[in-house]
Every structure is written in C-alpha cells, then in structure tokens.
Amino acid sequence: MARLNVNPTRMELRRLKDRLKTAERGHKLLKDKSDEMVRQFLVLIKENKRLREEIECEISDALRAFSLSAGAPLDVVQAIALPTLTATIEVGTKNVMGIDVPYMQTKREGEIELPYALCSAPAELDDAVLKLTALADKILHLAEVEKTCNMLADEIEKNRRRVNALEYVMIPQLNETIKYILMKLDENERSTIIRLMKIKDLEGNA
Numbered sequence: 001m002a003r004l005n006v007n008p009t010r011m012e013l014r015r016l017k018d019r020l021k022t023a024e025r026g027h028k029l030l031k032d033k034s035d036e037m038v039r040q041f042l043v044l045i046k047e048n049k050r051l052r053e054e055i056e057c058e059i060s061d062a063l064r065a066f067s068l069s070a071g072a073p074l075d076v077v078q079a080i081a082l083p084t085l086t087a088t089i090e091v092g093t094k095n096v097m098g099i100d101v102p103y104m105q106t107k108r109e110g111e112i113e114l115p116y117a118l119c120s121a122p123a124e125l126d127d128a129v130l131k132l133t134a135l136a137d138k139i140l141h142l143a144e145v146e147k148t149c150n151m152l153a154d155e156i157e158k159n160r161r162r163v164n165a166l167e168y169v170m171i172p173q174l175n176e177t178i179k180y181i182l183m184k185l186d187e188n189e190r191s192t193i194i195r196l197m198k199i200k201d202l203e204g205n206a
Helices: 010-068 074-080 123-205
Strands: 086-096 099-109
Touching: 010 123, 086 123, 099 123
Parallel strands: none
Antiparallel strands: 086 099
C-alpha cells in the first residue's frame, strides 16, 4: 500500500493519528448504517413481492370477471368509462435512513357507486368494477415501495463504496504513513544519540 507523501515530523505524526482515529470512527458508523439499510431494504423487498403478487392475482380475477361479463349491453360498457368517484393523491416525502423517499396517500370523495342499473348487467361486471376500484390504493402503495427500494439500493451502493474506500485505501495508507514516520523518527533519534556519544568521546580524549 502506497503511503502518503508527508514530512516525517512529530507534528505530522500527531495530525495523521487524529485523521486515522476519525477515519476508523467514520468507517464504523458507515458500516453500521450500511447494515441497517440492508436490513430495511430486505424488509421492503419482501413487502414489494407480497404486494405485487396480491395485485397481480386481484387484477387477474378482475379481468376474468370482465371476460365473463362480455355480454353486457353497450350502454353499460360506456357507463363504466365515466368516473363516478373523485380521488386526490397526497404526495410527499418521508425520511428513511437519511434518504427522502416518496410518500403517497389517496383521499376519496364520496362512495363507490356503480354507474349503471344493477339489473342491466351481469353480477360478474359488478365484481370486476369494485375490485379494480379498490386496487388503486394498493397500486399506489406498490409504486411507493418500489421507488423506496430503488432509492435505498442506490444509497446502499454509494455507502458501500465509501466504506470500501475507507477500509481498503485511506485507513491502510494512514497506517503505512504513520509506520513510516515512526521509523524515521526512531532513526533520527538513534542518529542523534550516536552523534552525542561521539562528541562526548572526542571531548573525553581532548
């Protein structure tokens, strides 16, 4: 590991030791943060899988019900295309491990009403319309969870690069440089002692 290009002085040694202490503390904090983000990411991935499977199953059921009601009159099919329920989506952010992730909530105005007379369409059509209407909240929640998963995955990758940079580059460089400075200071100290001993011998022989 290449060492840093610094002057081997005691002041530099003290400064590097302080940097090493800070780097080691930062490495531990980032590692702990990374572990917690991975834990939360796994929880969200399971939630995402569960929601997706539920939604796919319910959409499949609703489409099956639509196919069974294929004989509905044309005016009923046209009535389905008209909105009978007003909904607004409240969009914001919430903080997860220091990351602002999206938050969405649906607010409905009024009650779910079928836009046609019950006697004019098969029961399967009623079931399909009600199921698809109820799916809106789940689909929004799925979008929220998936986006949070993507953002967490990006942050985990960034955090992993920081941890690796500290663990495999910065901390080894600092240790190597500190070791080099200590060796140089020891050499200088030995050289000074030998020089003083020679001066003392010369003074004793004079």
